[in-house]
Amino acid sequence: MYNVSYYGGNEMINVGILGATGYTGAILVSILKKHKEVGNIKLGSHSYVGQDFSDVYKAFKDIEDGECLDSDMNEFADECDVVFMALPHGVASKVVTKEVLEKTKVIDLGADFRLSDIDTYEEWYKTKHYGEDVLSESVYGLCEIERENIKGTRLLANPGCYTTCSILSLYPLVKEKLIDINSIIIDAKSGVSGAGRKAATGSLFCECNESIKVYGIGTHRHTPEIEEQLSKLGEDITLSFTPHLVPMNKGILTTIYANVNEGVGESDIKEAYEKYYKDEYFIRLRETGDLPVTNYVKGTNILDTSFVLDKRVNRVIVSSVIDNLMKGASSQAVQNMNIMFGFGEKEGIDFVPMYI
């Protein structure tokens, strides 16, 4: 564990990224290159082993020219204080062992350690889970809600993109018992980068451009993740989650519907959001009518949210936006790293929105 000692003094930590050549991996590289507490960055890849990172992502010429290495977790664990895993589900549960966690902290951007119940995981992901022995020590890394638990963990499950936006939007309403928990509907819209960098016909420019589609109705894997986290607040919650693919690179907008409980008014809802979020740097509560737009948060770790209480139908409609690759993936992963290592929570992720 020689490497962990680095971050005690002025020293910087060494980080590893397994899956550095996917989109979330590449964004991690972007952020970590400018992070003051980060020293060496070790890049692991599956498809591009032996190539320079800046040959895979030519935008990184002279910025990150390091070689993509074979994704050997043990080797990464030996040399890194923290290893980010940006891999397809099913991989992490095989390689993250107690031995690995003795040597390094792990921040998994995939799904393997998000669900606490292995049966639920295997049912929704249609694959076996191999990490039962470490799963129980995993902490769900929704920073604004789980901050205290995150501090002490060595295995961090970074939330899904849709999940982050959905749970942060619903948490105050459920926690304060303002809504009928059987009435929750999440209609979510995402940019195409959520599909990753895999060469697939469905992700081609001409197939996505100038078109919107709905997919995975009732079957998207972020559904049980949202349900589990919200059910932790007391009652078992089952809800509708419907994702859509929008012709833009980045951004998620969730439009959430729920019937409000008897007697709940606008001020109750407003107070609930303020109670939990008014001091949160990365959550911006917008006034009713000031509806969020995804470009308000592009390139940032910010979630913008706003609600409307529609008295005609007695429903609250909450709309929220994040950057799916940032707060929905990589910048939240770094926010988690900051919390886990005791760095300033904003360090390296305090970006101004790239509005255009």
Added chain:
Amino acid sequence: MYNVSYYGGNEMINVGILGATGYTGAILVSILKKHKEVGNIKLGSHSYVGQDFSDVYKAFKDIEDGECLDSDMNEFADECDVVFMALPHGVASKVVTKEVLEKTKVIDLGADFRLSDIDTYEEWYKTKHYGEDVLSESVYGLCEIERENIKGTRLLANPGCYTTCSILSLYPLVKEKLIDINSIIIDAKSGVSGAGRKAATGSLFCECNESIKVYGIGTHRHTPEIEEQLSKLGEDITLSFTPHLVPMNKGILTTIYANVNEGVGESDIKEAYEKYYKDEYFIRLRETGDLPVTNYVKGTNILDTSFVLDKRVNRVIVSSVIDNLMKGASSQAVQNMNIMFGFGEKEGIDFVPMYI
């Protein structure tokens, strides 16, 4: 009414378009130029009087070079067998009089004759309605549902874009009493052309591109229009309708949620859709799982629809797509014209999708 006599034999009818220089007007020109039963097309404009149409829309060079005339309804009524009105709301109710309707048929693509109750109109549109004397003879032009009523009318209210997609999606479910009518939520997504051709900051390329936004939560004017048409089936319906602006030129996707009534299964829903639509040329019922995408119907008069019954939450989710400027506006207006004049219903609007 000399002009109406034209379409009896081999003669072609003369048509007028008030508001020809807006997007829906221009699409009308596109369609009508190739329509076999249409002869002269008279173009009315507000902003471009005296200019050639092909100077306003340079794409129309050598196709429609006619001059844009002042939008004088009386003059248009004298010369045209049918006048299409593609104008902002509030204008049509002033100029469509019984005298005008003696002389010509009117197909209004605006909102003035869609709602049967003037008070509801004035409440949602925040403007006075001047056409009380003719409103009662207006027929709501949702072709697949109101076909018989459309045949005899001389004043046709062409449905709104969101409305067309929403009502056609919900009609069989409500009519067959398969869903809880208090639980209906319509989450709708539209391309930017729905905002028209007005030079507004919010419609600029850099403001819309690479971003999605929600707007008009609980206040969009298509809401009472949807509610009125569905309430005609028996019970008063109040519902949630939420529109979104998607970075693409054209297309509407509605994702509709409703709780299914006790005992309703997938086959019941399927039968309901088949009962009303299986012989409809412009409605394509897709199998569960074959979810609609807006580019499947781009440039056509087709509505594609598909449903999923999600038993986990006991909800049906119906997703449907149309081209907002076609079935959602101009081609449906021509479909209405075809029905009103006894032409083949597909005449001039039987387009193959422009998939890319």
Added chain:
Amino acid sequence: MYNVSYYGGNEMINVGILGATGYTGAILVSILKKHKEVGNIKLGSHSYVGQDFSDVYKAFKDIEDGECLDSDMNEFADECDVVFMALPHGVASKVVTKEVLEKTKVIDLGADFRLSDIDTYEEWYKTKHYGEDVLSESVYGLCEIERENIKGTRLLANPGCYTTCSILSLYPLVKEKLIDINSIIIDAKSGVSGAGRKAATGSLFCECNESIKVYGIGTHRHTPEIEEQLSKLGEDITLSFTPHLVPMNKGILTTIYANVNEGVGESDIKEAYEKYYKDEYFIRLRETGDLPVTNYVKGTNILDTSFVLDKRVNRVIVSSVIDNLMKGASSQAVQNMNIMFGFGEKEGIDFVPMYI
């Protein structure tokens, strides 16, 4: 040759499409389904044999549900009056034999029969050419220029997309000796559909969207094709051709630069264009200053062109636009079919621009 007899009377011809599931193939299907002289359409595919066409392109549900068949040229030749080939280069030269041409006409949308010299072909395409025996009877199908030759041929080489736009733009200038033929520079910009439907990382939405790139400087294979056709006018021409990839589905814009010869004025240039094109239905000559935009011709077989004579630098700059999948591929192929079979040249391809 029983099938050829069909088009003598009122009968319709049978057509085959090899490579029907690529973008140009699918557009061919769109056009031919509505073509009055076309009866059966036989679909050949490489990757989707045995699947219904409307499963590959779901937009075609109820429009073209036929099965994709194995691409056996002999079988297609037996049953079809004309076979369109929309295949990667190198395939056609293997299967188009004199025996095939005895049985059917062939319109090749690929490159194999565009260059008259096999060595040039093999040098630029880096592959062997197998069709020497039929190459000499191939006619280059640039309709407006080669119309008379097209009429009698049974092997038609449909021009490349960039080539169509470039040659039509330059032909009058070269033919009338108005420019220095050593000074020609073609800077071309294309939508992404030009790259086809192959699943490749470089064609992904997130890689193309919000970005423009240049490629193939000095090496693009349309270069020798342009040079050969223009050199037929008298002098050997070598020129610069530079393609760019623009984030849009369709459309090509070429900006062409050439030094004008001594004494050449604006009126000389205008007269040259009018001499060759003023009666061409699918070419629109725009006034100086009325510069072409790709959406003016979207979905059409039209080429729009305009020139500026910049006296400061003594150069003419010609800008022209086409729809790369239409005039640049499929609709020009049908225009060629119309000419070859003696149909009306506009039959089935007389579309109004889909401006938005």
Added chain:
Amino acid sequence: MYNVSYYGGNEMINVGILGATGYTGAILVSILKKHKEVGNIKLGSHSYVGQDFSDVYKAFKDIEDGECLDSDMNEFADECDVVFMALPHGVASKVVTKEVLEKTKVIDLGADFRLSDIDTYEEWYKTKHYGEDVLSESVYGLCEIERENIKGTRLLANPGCYTTCSILSLYPLVKEKLIDINSIIIDAKSGVSGAGRKAATGSLFCECNESIKVYGIGTHRHTPEIEEQLSKLGEDITLSFTPHLVPMNKGILTTIYANVNEGVGESDIKEAYEKYYKDEYFIRLRETGDLPVTNYVKGTNILDTSFVLDKRVNRVIVSSVIDNLMKGASSQAVQNMNIMFGFGEKEGIDFVPMYI
């Protein structure tokens, strides 16, 4: 001049932005908010006086909520160490006087102080120039070339977006006399943000999306600016410059053609670029064949450039990319500020590309 003293020690400077609510102004705000040497930022606007900046650009909520003030240059000069002007041409020449320059430094992002000759300015811009008395002390702020001159100036003309990309691409070739200066052709492509945030029909989403157009052939105002800067190297240069509008928010790609002089080879060209740029942090020389793409530099102050020597035609083709709002406007303006005030040149503008 109390304010200038701030930047002597640890103190930060106060900056003003006239035209803060345009796109370049807003990007300036983004950058300057995180700049370590910048203290107060005073915002001037024309259209939004009295509104909070974060009401105009809602993305800036909690980041820059300051009020937009009237654009009074004298008041700004009194309070600011440097005033950025992001205004339409013709405004700056009226308000920048010797008195103003006694009080503050001025960085003008507009055109008024870029051309040294007033007649040329008035001819191309069709407006009178009022700043003759200060024009002569203006320094052209192309950092990599004019660095020494920039250090001492109090009036800085920030180069145009097209100009920056064009001159940096051509400078080594002209300076080293490698090309025929009468043969230069610049074919430039820009994102839509170059047109600014003015509500104009031509900048609407549906007018720009899915389309490319050419404009201003032979008449674009960046032409004399490019010519003047290159002519300073010795010989009078007249060239072709043709801009195009590409459907993307940001980015400029220039494709430049020139005939190479007798005997010039690839290594000569490579050496020329390395001579001037190999130590420039914000210029990346890419190998032949590694062609620039605009998303390689998105969100950065970087220019990427690469050349191909096409021996078939004896021409060099140079392709270069910048972010038009960054290196082409706002980040270069801050780079100039850094040089003028003796800050680290990279301070506040050392961004990693936002590749997606």
